[in-house]
Amino acid sequence: MAEKYSIGEFAKKTGTTIRALRYYDEIHLLKPTLVSPSGRRYYSNNDIIQLQKIVALKFLGYSLEKISEFLHLKDWDLKDSLAFQKQEMVQRKEHIERVIRALDHALHIMEDQGTVNSSIFISLINNIQMEDEHKEWLKGLIPESKVEVLYNISEEKQQELNARTAFLFTKMKEAVGQNPESDKVQGLIQDYMDIAEDVLGGSLELIQDLINRQVEIEDDPKLFPSPFTPEEEEWVGKAMEVYLKRKGVIFDGNETS
Known part of the structure; x- marks a missing residue:
């Protein structure tokens, strides 16, 4: 990938805590693009876009469980x-x-x-x-x-x-x-x-x-x-x-x- 960020760099760049990113990984809400053989997490610019979706839906009051459902939908028909x-x-x-x-x-x-x-x-x-x-x-x-x-x-x-x-x-x-x-x-x-x-x-x-x-x-x-x-x-x-x-x-x- 063109750009990759360690979990610390990604947290700093996106204003998210490392603890939150680890939790998102654990519940399969936001998985890092790459995990090294030693277990180090690396994120890409595409992960920034995914995180922005999570943050926006959290702002609207959706639970993480509901957000996970949305993120796994192919098309977003959110009106209802x-x-x-x-x-x-x-x-x-x-x-x-x-x-x-x-x-x-x-x-x-x-x-x-x-x-x-x-x-x-x-x-x-x-x-x-x-x-x-x-x-x-x-x-x-x-x-x-x-x-x-x-x-x-x-x-x-x-x-x-x-x-x-x-x-x-x-x-x-x-x-x-x-x-x-x-x-x-x-x-x-x-x-x-x-x-x-x-x-x-x-x-x-x-x-x-x-x-x-x-x-x-x-x-x-x-x-x-x-x-x-x-x-x-x-x-x-x-x-x-x-x-x-x-x-x-x-x-x-x-x-x-």
Whole structure:
């Protein structure tokens, strides 16, 4: 061959590491043009072209296994594959943007409150991670227009709500075991309902409507991981029932007082 390069020279010329070239050789992705009796690898200018193809396809996000398939094809008809890869990259981009958003929310809470109970933290992050699934679930309970309004709030507002919720849940955990009818506990429930009212509006009417329609809300820990333990959930449930009855919500009829 007109030009030949040792593996070190080839690595330097192409900006690739020797380790990567050895791995490409091992998986038959890029074999050296010549291997001496002593085992020394030598590459040619044609190998540079092959490496450029590998680098370009890696840039597009293809796996080395997929790249190997392409390189062994006689003709490159990549249109369908490129369209599929574009969709994969769009989905990955959306995922990354959602992760960044979750990190922004987490940092906002930490800056506002310092440490946060891990169960509360996971619950709030889940609300961002499972946002699409939550929207579809809510559409089975309340009008779609209300759901769209709920999710059409600014990031700043959403961060504020998450911070308020994290702070409130922390206070509720600290109050577990106290009399659910006490002013302090009922004040915490009122704070929770204030958040719900801020987000939904007409929260008491919505609760009464769900009761009247005998809607059973499924407890799906995968979709809605609770920030509370089962014992804490039971205590919160009792406190909430006291609050709703005092507000005139009726649990055994179709009227509100």
